[in-house]
Amino acid sequence: MDIALNAADRELCSFAAQLLMGLVEPGQEREDAAERLMQRYRDDLAAAHPGADPAVLDDMALNFGGALLLEMERVGLANAAEAELGHA
Numbered sequence: 001m002d003i004a005l006n007a008a009d010r011e012l013c014s015f016a017a018q019l020l021m022g023l024v025e026p027g028q029e030r031e032d033a034a035e036r037l038m039q040r041y042r043d044d045l046a047a048a049h050p051g052a053d054p055a056v057l058d059d060m061a062l063n064f065g066g067a068l069l070l071e072m073e074r075v076g077l078a079n080a081a082e083a084e085l086g087h088a
Contacts, residue, residue, distance in 0.1 A: 005067055012041075013064065017071035021079065034072065038065035 005013060016037055024030045042061035046052065 005063065009064060010067070013067045013071050017068055017075050020068075021072055021075045030072075034065070034068055038062075038068065041065075 024033045038061055041064045042057055045057050
């Protein structure tokens, strides 16, 4: 999967993934929180770029959402590996 984000969005994505993985219960609650974050990102894009093509905004939000899910997976795997090393 090829997801292109600018540096600020990559940083936001990384921070958001860490928060979601650390503070939100796994399962539907976490999925809903990620969905809300993705929608908020799209809403902020629309506010920052009035008149932008809605399809472009949707694509950008989907890119952000995909990157967020990948980063959440990375954080989850890192946390699991860390826990495993702590119990070894």
